[in-house]
Amino acid sequence: MNSNKKNEKQDKLATQINRREMIGGLSSLAIAPSLLAANTQDAEINPSNATIDFSDPIQNAAAYVKLIGTTARGMIHMYGRGTIYGVTPEGAMPMVGHTSVLKGVWKPWTDNSFYYTIYNRGYFSDLETGLPIEEFENPFTGEINVPGDIKGGPFDRVIRPEVRDFKVRNDDVWLNEDVYINVVNKLEPQIWTKASAGKTLNFLYVESYNGKVSDLVNPEISSAPMKIISTHNTSWYPFFLMGQRPGGHYWQSVGRKVSNLEDEVPAVLLNFIEKKVPGYFESERPWKKRTDTFQEYKNERKPIKS
């Protein structure tokens, strides 16, 4: 795709949603959770308006929820963008960009717990321009790959009282959270010879959340501003068509909890999502059937012979 065509595409996407309409529409929905009145969980976080006792499982869990989601019933959105690198024994190279808006739908649960459901929607992007792409050249194979869209969720999780290892320095607070799993691949390697990385898939997700202690102790705030940096070391995505080639990809993303969609999320991405899933930003249930990158690939593609 040449640069003129890319610019045309950007202009087209940027004008699909009128930015003025968005000020009163989408962004007001995104702001709402952080302005909601404190609930009983907030009072328990900071009864004396002093500091949080992170060694207390209940306070710790509520601080965690306030940081990554909301202690009130409601939605939060997280914007992120980054690069996927291929890492092989021969070397590492950037392969494709990505950007998305993750939606978390939160509600207080029983026994000082919280329940939330996440969805994610976005696109893979050109490494130079950041614009959506339909295909790109894989730097390892020289082949043209067709990535499809980013679509994940709904995934449900319950946050229970426990002591998480928050790091505090002055008013800054950090939390690193890791998830590491090895699961059966939905794409059988005998059938999906080029798309399947093997019988099992490895995932290591490390999320670094950063916020302010003063926000977490503030009983007027149910959803604190939060910055996130994520890194995922995983088996090859199927659309890379790397087969069982040694290595995997390193996925990194920088983002934040969004307080105002119009100001903090590029219009190109907002328009892309709104076009693909009308009502995504307003809906607490933008789709019903659970999916992920591997399932989407299996649903939409046919095996390619090597």
Place this chain on the structure above:
Amino acid sequence: MNRKLDLSDPIESNEAYVKLLGLLEGGMVHYSLEGKIYSMLPKGPKPFVGFQAILKGVWQPLPNNTYSYSLFEVGFFADLETGIPIKKFVNPITSAENDLIRIKGGPHVSVIKPHIYSWVVIGDDIWIEESKTLNGYFGSSEKLNKNDNAESDEEIAFFNRIYRGRLSELNNGAARAFCQMHYNYISPWYPFFNMENIEGKMYWQAVGTKIDSFSEVPEKMQNFLLAEHQEFFDSEQPWTKTTSTLAEYRRIENGKG
């Protein structure tokens, strides 16, 4: 005094870079990092061992809007649960006890010239990422001592660092700015873990910030520095000969430790 930096201008983009990562007027900048190393095995990844490090950058403005900095690092491997520095480590993969060494590196000197960096700006949030593939020999000194062709055993490592700050601070008149550093490094097994021919690699992940004083250094690192590197924090040249954690290990292996 505030002035809006033009990040599309090579000189001002460079100025923003130096201010975010280092110090415009020259001097020392420290980062305190805490993180984990994960083992990346065919059967799946797992937390392996913790680590903490202090990075020291000694910055110097040069003529023609150019800057140089020398980077030093010291640190320790740590118990995953307690964060306490360890020298003995029961390797969860081999079940053997490993003798670990300390983390030490530098001085590595870089010169920063006017350049348009690939900044990402969202509101007051600004960040930049840097990545590099490294080729080298990550094994013990045994092969090097035998004059074998260690080049044939070269392996690759990959680092990705993200530096994140506030645009308003880069635009104000101060010489330094807050910076959060996200450190990611994928490497072959380091030789002191004695992994022999076990297939896999290590993923080092840490987060830290620029710190203004020794009092901001985490307690365990303070104790470590006071016990083992008393001069490190205050010195602009804690040592002169370039080294690395691998080089230190080989030096100790060769009985020069």
